[in-house]
Amino acid sequence: MSRGLLEAFNSNIASPEAGQEGEGAVSHRQTGISRRSFLKFGMTISAAAGGGMLLGFSIPAVAAEANAGWARKSVIGGDASDEPKGGVFAPNAFIRIDRNGMVTLVMPKVDMGQGVYTSIPMLLAEELEVPLSSVTLDHAPPDDKLYGDPLLGGGQITGGSTSIRYAWQPMRQAGATARVLLVAAAAERWRLDPASCHAQAGEVVHTATGRRIGYGKLVDAAAKLPPPHDVPLKKPEAFTLVGKPTDRLDSAEKADGIARFGFDTRLPGMRYAVIVNSPVLGGTLESVDDARARKVPGVQDVVKIENAVAVVGAHTWAGKQGAAALDIKWNDGPAAKLSTQQIASDLAEAAKRDGAVARKEGDVGKTFGAAATRVDAVYEQPLLAHATMEPINCTVHVRPDGCDVWVGTQVPTIARAAAAKVTGLPPEKIAIHNHFLGGGFGRRLEVDAIVQALKIGKQVDAPVKVIWTREEDIQHDMYRPCYYDKISAALDANGKPIAWQHRIVGSSILSRFAPAVMKNGVDPDAVEVAADLPYDLPNQLVDYVRQEPGTVPTAFWRGVGATRGTFVVESFIDELAAHAKTDPVEYRRALLTHSPRAANVLDVATRAAGWGNPLPPGQGRGVSVMHAFGSYLSMVAEVTVNKDGEVTVNRVVCAVDCGMAVNPKTIEAQMEGGVVFGITGVLWGEITIKDGRVQQNNFTDYRMLRINETPKIEVHLVQSTEAPGGIGETGTAVLFPAITNAIFAATGKRVRKLPVGTQLKTA
Structure with a gap:
């Protein structure tokens, strides 16, 4: 999700204090910070069941007093059964x-490779004065009131490159408050x-006498203060x-x-269910002959829903073999003749309208x-798939008295609401x-796959994956939606733009996902x-x-607005530079x-890349600049284009x-992952x-970048006095135009339509 969306969500929250602009660069290290002042905290302490101290904080934008049960105790990425008893004050994060x-x-956020299961505990451990290894x-659990992100409208969502921005002040404040209470209890x-006392490595120490006492022996007393x-x-x-620099936990x-x-x-x-969806987007099931499928060893049932058939078996192989044996008839519906060419034509026609x-x-x-x-x-950009390493899956157990859902989701509260709707x-x-x-x-x-799994699970008297x-x-x-951008610039005699007009035509994700943020027909993410x-x-x-691509469902894709917008803007800026015959x-x-x-990140990146140094024929350098998600980036790509394009x-x-x-x-890893993801795109x-x-x-x-095709990637972190910005989606977004601008430098051919594919091949 986008910076524009966050601003729309966050319009009722005051701006952070202004800090000094960053200057200079230091590779892989950063110092300095200005305190954010826009969050005010309510602190509460209560005794945990069975002894112990429980500290929480609330952000007034989303939190309210209420009682709620604790999350089930779990290891990272798993489940365990021990649940503390009793209610607690309803903050949106806990120690x-x-x-x-x-x-x-x-943990109010989920980890999908971005490293928040290390970086967020680092914030807590820093102020609490405990080793990172002692934090589990x-x-x-799903609860917007407890765990909602004010940067995302108060929803319990992991996205929009907000995790560290969300946690930066509250986690440190909570850790510091707990530390002060523990020191007071020891004193x-x-x-x-x-x-006369201080905290150190999970203990309180009396400096003069050297007396020490561990946090665990102080929690009961601290909870009463x-x-x-x-x-x-x-x-x-x-x-x-x-x-x-810290290794990920x-x-x-x-590994x-x-x-x-x-x-x-x-x-x-x-049981295991292998799904067969309607091959036409938006199509529905007419009939199915499952006689052959039911004869496959291990197949236990065949379940039908409105747009799919699931073969349920004792193992995945039985389900897969049974699915292949189905004889299905589909109702293709209104999308039976939908094509990429029709979608492109509709976008071009829509571009003639005022927006x-x-x-x-x-x-x-x-x-x-x-x-x-x-x-x-x-400029034209295509539909893109996510193609995640872990294919879509969801395990459910639907019973008359309850329902369990095992899944990896970025939206646990939305998932629970969907489950309630399906199961009643x-x-x-x-x-x-x-x-x-x-x-x-x-x-x-x-949550489309979760809903589908629940509809199937309602017909299976057992847990089903x-x-x-x-x-x-x-x-x-x-x-990821396809887009059509018309962009124009008026230049003065020196080639400098004095007027800029940009029309964006494409699907609106937010009109479905968060319609409340749509203002006067503008999708904040689309114009990011x-x-x-x-x-x-x-x-x-x-x-x-707004122009929807027929029945094609659209969704966020690693910085949708920032990725599509940066490609167009930075490609066009490069065109204007070439028109002005300027570097x-x-x-x-x-x-x-x-x-x-x-300007500073532009200077840092181009100096490090050796901008201006000659390259062999067939090679070129391209540059791009971006401000999104509260961060500033510049990227230089070097490419080779061979005689076959x-x-x-x-x-x-x-x-x-x-x-x-x-x-x-973590930042370096996110840049590297963003580059790999972006090259593929x-x-x-x-x-x-x-x-x-x-x-x-x-x-x-649907080709992926292979490991032997991965370029050398250098990441330079710039010194800044600002509070953290977002990082997870930025690397992909800023890369797109860096590559296409490098292609122009190498070949003189301007790329205005993605993907690059075969369009550079010589006749």
Whole structure:
């Protein structure tokens, strides 16, 4: 999800304090921070059942007083059965410290590869003064009031690159408050002034005498103390953990196979259902002859729902073999003739309409009329699949008195609401057991597969795991929308843009996902980046025309608005530089006088990449700049284009100013993953439709970047005094135009339509 969406959600919350702009760069390390002041905290302390201290905090934007049960105790990515008894005050995140001194963080976010199961505990451990190894995690249960993210409208959602932005102040404040209480409890026991004691490595120490006592022995006394107010947080120079490159806590589990993903769910008596969806998007089931399928060894049942058939078996192989034996007749419905060509034609026709205005500055019409030069371009981007490493799956057990759902989801409360609707059960009778996500990228913001699994589970008297094959996964995804952009600039005599007009035509995800944020016909995500450029452009008109691609379902895809918007804007800026016969870096720098952080990352990236140094024939460098998710990035890509038009990305250099870097290793990993994901998307990613059917069905025809094709990737973290910005989606978004601009530098051919594919092949 997008920065524009976050701003729409967050319009009633004051802005952070202004900080100094970042200057200089330090590779893989970052220092300095300015305190955010826009969150105010209510602190509560209560005794945990069975002894111990329970500390929570509330963010007034979303939290309210209520009683709620604790999440089921779980290891990272798994489930366990021990549940603390009794109610607690309803904050949106918790610390629990038991009598053994173990700290439990009830995690409101889920991990899908972005590393938050390390970086968020780092914030807590820093202020609490405990080793990171002593912090364990429980997945939070579904509860928007307890665990809602104010940056995402108060929903319990992992997305929008908000996890660290959400946790930055509250987690440190909660840790610091707990620390002060523990020190006070020790001082009271020793009858000393608390100022003479300090916390260190999970203990309270009396400096003068050297007396020590572990947190576990203090929790009962600490829980009875009144909560302090306005506890000061550490200064950055005092950090011992935050800002230091830290190995991820979940790496070992994922490497040795202990980590549990949704696909790893195993339950006594569980059955396996292999799904066959209608091949036409929006089609329905007419009839099915399942006689042959029922004869397959291991097949136990065949279940029908409105748009799919599931073969239920004792194991996956039985389900897969039974599915292949089905004789199904489908009602194709109105999408029977839908094609990519028709969708593209509809987008182009829709571009002739005036759109809903997303930004209007100055007098664009008058300026264009008086301009010396006008440059026009059309950019087109295709439907894209998520193609997550872990295919879609969901395990359910639907009973008359309750329902359990085992899944990896980015939206546990939305998942529970969907389950309540399908089963007719009250929400409190539905348990969502969340897991590691084997890739999210926005796909697991959707609950279509969960709903489908529940409809099947209602007809099976046992736990049932519903599995989508890779073919079903790719052919029935919720796709990144296709877009059609008309963009124009009026230039003065020196080639500088003095007017800018940009029309965005495409699907509206938010009209379905969060209709309340749609204002005056504008989808904030669709116009992300485009409506808030870092460049100094005195006259601007940006508008949006909604045009849905028939029955094709659309959804978020690793920074939808930022990814599509940055490709268009940064490609067009490069075109204007070429038209002005000016170096692309110098052209951008001249337009960034009012955005010093953007100018700085541009300088850092281009210096590190050796911008201006000659390259052999057939090679080129491209550059891009982006401000999104509260972060500033610039990327330089080096490519080779051979005589057959095939593109190889040789090197990518990225400069990142995301404010304070909690864990530099996580940021580097996210940049590297974003680059790999982005290369796949820009060079080959495309879903095409013929006769209402998706034509791609596996990695054989939906190509992925291979490990031997991965370029050298360099990440340079820029010093900043700002609070953290988002990072998970940024690397993919800023990469697209860096590659296509590099292709232009290498070949002189401008890429305006994605994917690059075969369009560079010579005749």
